Amino acid sequence: MPNPHVLIAGAGLGGLLSADLLLDRGLDVTLLERSAPLGGLAQTDEQAGFSLHRGPRALYRGGALRRLLLAQGIEVRGHVPPNRGVCASRGGDIVPLLGATKGGRWRLLPALTTLWRTSPAAVAHRGVSGWLAEQTRGNAEALAFLQAAVRIATYCAADDLSAEVALGQLQGAARGVLYLDGGWSRLVEQLARKVRARGARIVTEAAVHKLEHGPDGVRLETARGAYEGDAVVLACARPAAQTLLDGALAPAEPAQVSCLDLALRGTCRGPTLVLGIDAPTYLSVHSRVAALAPAGDEVVHVVGYDGAPRAALERVLDGWDPAWRDRVVHVRYLPRMNVTGHLPTGAEGGLAARASSDFAPRVQLVGDWVGPEGYLADGTAHSAEAACHCIAARLHRAPLAGAA
Numbered sequence: 001m002p003n004p005h006v007l008i009a010g011a012g013l014g015g016l017l018s019a020d021l022l023l024d025r026g027l028d029v030t031l032l033e034r035s036a037p038l039g040g041l042a043q044t045d046e047q048a049g050f051s052l053h054r055g056p057r058a059l060y061r062g063g064a065l066r067r068l069l070l071a072q073g074i075e076v077r078g079h080v081p082p083n084r085g086v087c088a089s090r091g092g093d094i095v096p097l098l099g100a101t102k103g104g105r106w107r108l109l110p111a112l113t114t115l116w117r118t119s120p121a122a123v124a125h126r127g128v129s130g131w132l133a134e135q136t137r138g139n140a141e142a143l144a145f146l147q148a149a150v151r152i153a154t155y156c157a158a159d160d161l162s163a164e165v166a167l168g169q170l171q172g173a174a175r176g177v178l179y180l181d182g183g184w185s186r187l188v189e190q191l192a193r194k195v196r197a198r199g200a201r202i203v204t205e206a207a208v209h210k211l212e213h214g215p216d217g218v219r220l221e222t223a224r225g226a227y228e229g230d231a232v233v234l235a236c237a238r239p240a241a242q243t244l245l246d247g248a249l250a251p252a253e254p255a256q257v258s259c260l261d262l263a264l265r266g267t268c269r270g271p272t273l274v275l276g277i278d279a280p281t282y283l284s285v286h287s288r289v290a291a292l293a294p295a296g297d298e299v300v301h302v303v304g305y306d307g308a309p310r311a312a313l314e315r316v317l318d319g320w321d322p323a324w325r326d327r328v329v330h331v332r333y334l335p336r337m338n339v340t341g342h343l344p345t346g347a348e349g350g351l352a353a354r355a356s357s358d359f360a361p362r363v364q365l366v367g368d369w370v371g372p373e374g375y376l377a378d379g380t381a382h383s384a385e386a387a388c389h390c391i392a393a394r395l396h397r398a399p400l401a402g403a404a
């Protein structure tokens with residue numbers, strides 16, 4: 001009898017990880033990817049020797065993605081950005097974070113102590129703004145600092161972001177993040193090589209435009225013909241999944257950012273990380289931490305929230321290095337990137353309100369908008385584990401080792 005066959009729509013990190021997990025269980029796998037390149041949002045573009053993410057990327061050291069990659073034998077090579085070299089941007093000027101005084105830092109301590117002692121799940125129903133205001137008890141400097149820290153950790157400036165997400169990300173960031181040498185496409189390349197070598201078929205430029213599922217199996221129609229299988233994993237980002245499921249998902253808002261990605265000749269004396277205190281922005285010189293630029297050159301990412309215009313991001317750069325325009329090798333503005341397809345709010349109860357990965361007996365969902373655990377790429381990793389566990393069990397195989 002042939003092995004059960006699983007179709008996967010989308011070959012970003014979620015689709016590729018799902019393929020590897022399903023192959024572990026002896027299932028046959030075909031990946032159908034809309035684009036020519038693999039990797040989705042985890043792509044890193046090579047420009048004249050520079051490696052440019054589409055917006056900055058930090059892998060949480062204690063998160064589900066790193067744990068799963070390592071368990072699957074994928075090398076994760078990166079470095080932790082140091083705390084020194086972090087500054088604030090206020091009124092267009094670069095100033096020390098928390099003022100120049102030790103007193104600024106001490107005044108933050110009571111709020112930080114409460115934050116580390118609180119369980120994220122306990123504040124899932126709270127909007128982050130009101131909750132942070134309570135924790136900082138009128139200390140405007142501590143509030144502004146924590147708001148900026150939440151923005152960088154969540155890629156979100158919304159008042160009603162669930163405090164569960166904000167606190168979970170802050171606690172995760174305190175355990176450290178990694179900037180990866182060569183960028184996240186190193187992960188994509190390794191995963192693609194591995195699943196191909198194990199027999200998975202990867203079909204590119206094959207956008208799935210129709211899904212049929214029933215008791216006997218699934219059928220997908222793509223630009224390259226129709227595919228039949230025993231089950232399907234939709235790992236294709238929320239808008240595409242919503243279309244394929246005929247609008248059956250409950251409505252949800254995405255979290256969006258605008259990014260300016262820069263390849264710059266030479267270096268400057270500006271700080272490595274600049275947190276916008278009076279404006280929702282941040283700037284990061286990723287190449288000072290990881291191997292992403294030729295020696296002596298720089299890769300810089302600037303982020304603004306909720307559709308920040310290019311001019312707002314350039315103002316941050318002007319404060320960081322007034323001569324940056326003379327150094328440009330390549331610059332790219334990416335407006336309104338979806339950092340997650342479902343922004344978990346306090347009003348809806350946090351992460352638990354996201355779609356279940358187990359959509360139907362033969363249809364599983366994977367992505368950073370799915371399931372009750374993990375945010376951003378860690379949500380994708382958690383949902384891939386849950387979805388593959390469920391498929392393997394349904395197709396009468398042993399459950400995945402180590403799956404929740």
Ligand SMILES: Cc1cc2nc3c(=O)[nH]c(=O)nc-3n(C[C@H](O)[C@H](O)[C@H](O)COP(=O)(O)OP(=O)(O)OC[C@H]3O[C@@H](n4cnc5c(N)ncnc54)[C@H](O)[C@@H]3O)c2cc1C
Pocket residue numbers: 009010011012013014015032033034035038039040041042054055056057058059060155206207208209235236237240257259337338339340366367368375376377378380
């Ligand atoms: C600016 C920015 C910064 C980020 N920073 C971080 C960070 O620091 N840390 C972190 O953990 N996460 C971060 N993220 C989030 C992280 O990049 C994503 O969570 C993760 O890459 C999502 O992977 P995925 O496979 O679930 O989805 P995607 O990467 O969106 O992959 C979906 C794939 O499906 C394909 N597809 C779409 N429609 C179809 C169709 N109809 N048929 C076939 N294929 C289809 C797409 O082409 C794509 O390849 C960031 C995201 C952004 C935008």
